[in-house]
């Protein structure tokens with residue numbers, strides 16, 4: 001039996017083990033997905049263990065997606081452009097980094113648009129957060145020709161993101177946290193705020209799209225409010241979770257992910 005790890009902190013609430021273990025069982029694959037709560041100072045040792053043990057690969061989540069990039073043996077071009085890794089594949093004791101968050105984000109947004117394509121082009125989009133997930137979303141949105149504002153609690157990290165993410169000479173613009181400009185056409189919550197019931201953008205009129213990456217069993221306050229607001233399309237973090245997971249599954253196993261089985265393992269229909 002090979003293991004697949006989830007490396008992050010916190011990971012106890014994660015819905016990924018249920019999804020991946022249901023998929024392994026469905027396909028009769030002898031693998032087991034396990035959450036490994038990993039502090040910052042344990043990351044190097046955890047990766048060394050991965051190189052030695054019978055481990056197929058891993059997901060990497062908050063707060064390690066950017067740090068881990070520098071600790072791997074190889075990183076694919078897209079993960080390098082994003083500057084973050086959320087999926088590791090182990091091949092012959094070498095660890096190779098990939099990023100499936102960007103694919104998951106694009107797929108979730110497209111499906112929420114009735115599967116008629118990516119809805120944003122030349123739009124103005126506010127991203128809250130400047131971590132690994134924010135980087136993947138910022139690159140996707142710039143590639144589709146949008147204007148991206150970044151608001152982050154630590155403005156220095158937002159500046160670093162804005163310098164390093166670029167498409168055709170266009171960079172994201174840094175705006176103040178938490179009281180920046182009103183979101184134009186869409187807002188993306190790429191922070192964990194909402195996981196424990198925290199409000200975000202409480203006093204702000206919601207734009208026509210609200211994309212909340214927080215993947216929780218219970219809807220976040222932002223998702224609840226957006227769903228109750230007329231003419232707002234909501235993208236729930238669970239939908240992105242499903243599609244990034246399917247792509248990660250395919251990287252580890254080399255076979256198509258059983259999407260319906262993975263969807264059924266989630267606590268809500270997405």
Ligand code: NDP
Pocket residue numbers: 061062063064065066101104128129130131132133134152153154157189190191192193195213214215237238240241242244
């Ligand atoms: P990172 O650790 O890379 O980044 C975390 C970001 O959240 C940083 O910008 C950080 O700000 C901000 N943040 C953390 N705590 C707070 C707080 N209390 N108040 C304000 N800002 C805060 O994590 P990721 O980018 O990987 O993940 C961010 C969120 O996106 C998580 O909730 C994660 O679960 C979710 N996500 C969901 C996915 C899905 O498929 N649905 C995929 C990927 C991520 P600062 O720089 O100031 O510390």
